[in-house]
Amino acid sequence: MSESETMTAEAPREDQAAPASDAAEAQQTESGEAGPDRAWQQSAKPELSDEERMQGLEPEQLRKMMYDMLLARRFEEKTAESYALGKIGGFCHLYIGQEAVAVGAIHALRKDDYVMTAYREHVHALQCGITPGAVMAELYGRADGCSKGKGGSMHMFSAEHNYLGGHGIVGGQVPLALGVAWKIKYRKEDRVMQVYLGEAAVNQGAFHESLNMAALWKLPLVTIVENNRFGMGTAWERASSLYDISQKATAYAMNSAVADGMDVLDMYRVAKAAHDRARAGEGPTLIEARTYRFVGHSMSDPVSGVYRTKEDVEREKAKDPIRIFADLLARTGILSQDELEKMDAEVKQISEESADFADNSPEPAVSELYTEIYAEENVNGRLYFDMRNR
Numbered sequence: 001m002s003e004s005e006t007m008t009a010e011a012p013r014e015d016q017a018a019p020a021s022d023a024a025e026a027q028q029t030e031s032g033e034a035g036p037d038r039a040w041q042q043s044a045k046p047e048l049s050d051e052e053r054m055q056g057l058e059p060e061q062l063r064k065m066m067y068d069m070l071l072a073r074r075f076e077e078k079t080a081e082s083y084a085l086g087k088i089g090g091f092c093h094l095y096i097g098q099e100a101v102a103v104g105a106i107h108a109l110r111k112d113d114y115v116m117t118a119y120r121e122h123v124h125a126l127q128c129g130i131t132p133g134a135v136m137a138e139l140y141g142r143a144d145g146c147s148k149g150k151g152g153s154m155h156m157f158s159a160e161h162n163y164l165g166g167h168g169i170v171g172g173q174v175p176l177a178l179g180v181a182w183k184i185k186y187r188k189e190d191r192v193m194q195v196y197l198g199e200a201a202v203n204q205g206a207f208h209e210s211l212n213m214a215a216l217w218k219l220p221l222v223t224i225v226e227n228n229r230f231g232m233g234t235a236w237e238r239a240s241s242l243y244d245i246s247q248k249a250t251a252y253a254m255n256s257a258v259a260d261g262m263d264v265l266d267m268y269r270v271a272k273a274a275h276d277r278a279r280a281g282e283g284p285t286l287i288e289a290r291t292y293r294f295v296g297h298s299m300s301d302p303v304s305g306v307y308r309t310k311e312d313v314e315r316e317k318a319k320d321p322i323r324i325f326a327d328l329l330a331r332t333g334i335l336s337q338d339e340l341e342k343m344d345a346e347v348k349q350i351s352e353e354s355a356d357f358a359d360n361s362p363e364p365a366v367s368e369l370y371t372e373i374y375a376e377e378n379v380n381g382r383l384y385f386d387m388r389n390r
């Protein structure tokens with residue numbers, strides 16, 4: 001990792017010395033356009049050749065990254081279809097457009113590392129190795145879902161895959177992840193805790209308390225802010241006095257980096273460096289992944305209209321992370337157009353099969369209502385909620 005990508009309070013990054021007046025200027029922007037573009041100019045994505053971008057990764061792993069992003073996209077398209085048919089109920093937030101973030105960063109983890117995220121989580125769950133069938137069955141609220149059909153879209157979980165959810169309270173997962181990172185250090189394990197959150201959560205108190213403690217105790221916590229520019233319908237520059245999220249790390253003398261969240265290899269590069277530091281006992285890193293969602297906030301929000309225009313979305317779609325990576329793999333001879341199409345047909349088939357699997361999975365038994373809760377049944381068949389009568 002080059003010097004320019006990390007910073008501590010002692011050694012601020014040159015490219016991120018954004019004057020306060022810039023933030024004020026960005027705030028005056030009504031459309032949300034000027035802020036993001038200006039901020040990108042300030043951040044440092046190094047100019048790399050194709051070879052450097054691929055970081056010596058084996059062709060097989062590069063193809064797997066492509067496969068995972070394609071599967072994520074097709075799986076979520078199938079999810080949207082099933083939702084429209086009424087097979088999935090409740091809240092449902094899709095990740096379409098943001099695939100490179102979780103796919104790149106989780107490829108840079110080992111299987112025994114932990115992942116935790118918010119409610120836009122289907123792809124993180126898949127990437128941790130939960131099968132498409134178990135994720136889709138969870139979306140359908142069925143017994144074969146990874147949370148036995150009791151969690152739904154926002155509360156997937158799998159201890160077996162070190163996937164710790166799936167959290168609906170904005171920012172609520174960050175202190176929990178801090179606790180896991182503390183556990184890793186306390187037990188002297190060689191593991192990393194990777195936690196994701198949306199940009200709208202970073203002005204919450206719990207985020208700052210967690211970062212401070214993680215830095216103070218040099219915990220192996222890698223915090224990835226998925227900056228997709230909107231918290232529901234509120235543009236980031238209308239909600240925050242500071243545009244550049246990675247700068248928040250300076251308050252805690254913590255390493256930080258900006259990653260191109262539309263580039264799976266940039267995500268891999270930045271995350272890998274953060275994991276190496278965490279394993280070496282050098283403490284936490286804050287990563288700001290700049291990305292964009294091509295779909296509405298949730299299934300009940302239109303793609304464009306009120307807070308962003310159709311043209312805004314179309315402009316960002318030109319940076320589709322799947323297209324960008326497919327072009328790289330084609331021109332370097334790693335994956336031809338034909339091979340890509342075959343791969344696409346395969347993941348579409350898997351997505352269809354996951355929906356069939358979910359359809360055929362039973363509803364959870366009523367008795368499941370009383371398991372995995374913070375209470376136990378007493379002799380009268382009533383629930384103890386405070387455990388005092390045990």
Ligand SMILES: Cc1ncc(C[n+]2csc(CCOP(=O)(O)OP(=O)(O)O)c2C)c(N)n1
Nearest residue numbers: 120168169170198199200201228230231232
């Ligand atoms: C504590 C809390 N406040 C408000 C909400 C309602 N809410 C759900 S999603 C959301 C926007 C969060 O945006 P961001 O963190 O940027 O994540 P994104 O949806 O863009 O992935 C809000 C305000 C909530 N779930 N929890």
Ligand SMILES: [Mg+2]
Nearest residue numbers: 198199230231
């Ligand atoms: Mg957001």
